[in-house]
Amino acid sequence: MSDKLLNGQVAVVTGGGRGIGKAVSLELAAHGAHVVINYSRSADAAEALKKEIEAAGGSAETSAFDVSDSAQVDEVLKALIKTHGKIDILVNNAGIALDNLLVRTKDEEWERTIAVNLSGSFYCARAVAKTMMKARSGRIINISSVIGESGNAGQAAYASSKAALIGLSKSLAKELASRGVTVNAITPGYIETDMTSDLGEGATEGILAGIPLGRLGKSEDIAAAVAFLASPHASYITGQVLGVNGGMYM
Numbered sequence: 421m422s423d424k425l426l427n428g429q430v431a432v433v434t435g436g437g438r439g440i441g442k443a444v445s446l447e448l449a450a451h452g453a454h455v456v457i458n459y460s461r462s463a464d465a466a467e468a469l470k471k472e473i474e475a476a477g478g479s480a481e482t483s484a485f486d487v488s489d490s491a492q493v494d495e496v497l498k499a500l501i502k503t504h505g506k507i508d509i510l511v512n513n514a515g516i517a518l519d520n521l522l523v524r525t526k527d528e529e530w531e532r533t534i535a536v537n538l539s540g541s542f543y544c545a546r547a548v549a550k551t552m553m554k555a556r557s558g559r560i561i562n563i564s565s566v567i568g569e570s571g572n573a574g575q576a577a578y579a580s581s582k583a584a585l586i587g588l589s590k591s592l593a594k595e596l597a598s599r600g601v602t603v604n605a606i607t608p609g610y611i612e613t614d615m616t617s618d619l620g621e622g623a624t625e626g627i628l629a630g631i632p633l634g635r636l637g638k639s640e641d642i643a644a645a646v647a648f649l650a651s652p653h654a655s656y657i658t659g660q661v662l663g664v665n666g667g668m669y670m
């Protein structure tokens with residue numbers, strides 16, 4: 421019997437195959453969880469990560485679904501619950517940023533951003549809530565963003581989706597607390613991933629000037645916070661917004 425913190429637990433990480441999600445999957449697996457690596461487009465990355473986790477002695481599987489498709493989410497998560505008998509940890513990490521100035525933002529960009537970032541998290545949380553309530557334990561961790569707290573020019577849709585995710589987290593925290601399920605949000609600052617790869621040289625310098633700790637974040641910085649919130653050490657923490665942002669927003 422392993423004495424790892426998350427031994428025997430089943431964790432679903434949406435968008436778990438690359439970027440921040442990849443670091444989260446690796447970290448939860450390193451702590452002993454069986455990780456379900458969700459992807460929508462990046463099948464190769466998810467399969468490669470599954471192999472990487474297994475080579476390190478961990479346990480993982482891949483699972484294809486689009487978080488914005490409520491019927492697909494219900495079907496796949498129901499099947500996963502049937503296979504494993506439970507889901508202990510849900511990390512709503514899948515997200516997109518379709519940035520544009522307000523007057524240039526198309527309806528489709530607004531709708532798609534809300535559909536993936538907000539509705540996707542809602543659908544996944546709803547799909548796992550019953551099994552967690554029945555088990556009288558569970559962890560839902562929503563990856564919001566510092567932009568949801570501070571707002572940002574050119575990111576109206578993204579900021580709205582991420583701010584709403586905080587409202588969703590707090591409401592679910594209140595609703596599920598009596599059943600032993602905690603719900604928290606993490607608000608990353610600027611993290612080096614594909615999402616932030618085309619900021620441009622000047623933009624990065626400008627961003628760095630606003631980060632007291634003087635560096636961009638790493639996916640591992642977020643993964644460590646997720647693992648903490650998923651662990652028994654965080655059993656008395658719910659409805660909170662944990663900023664992992666180098667101090668750029670306080």
Ligand SMILES: NC(=O)c1ccc[n+]([C@@H]2O[C@H](COP(=O)([O-])OP(=O)(O)OC[C@H]3O[C@@H](n4cnc5c(N)ncnc54)[C@H](OP(=O)(O)O)[C@@H]3O)[C@@H](O)[C@H]2O)c1
Binds near residue numbers: 436459463
């Ligand atoms: N990077 C940052 O600075 C930063 C800051 C604050 C918050 N965040 C948040 O952190 C999360 C991860 O960001 P990241 O930087 O790692 O982004 P990323 O590198 O662009 O990766 C996005 C992830 O989301 C998945 N995804 C996108 N649409 C999906 C859908 N409809 N269904 C299922 N999965 C979907 C992608 O999987 P597929 O390729 O398979 O579609 C991918 O794994 C996002 O929610 C983002 O908003 C990031």
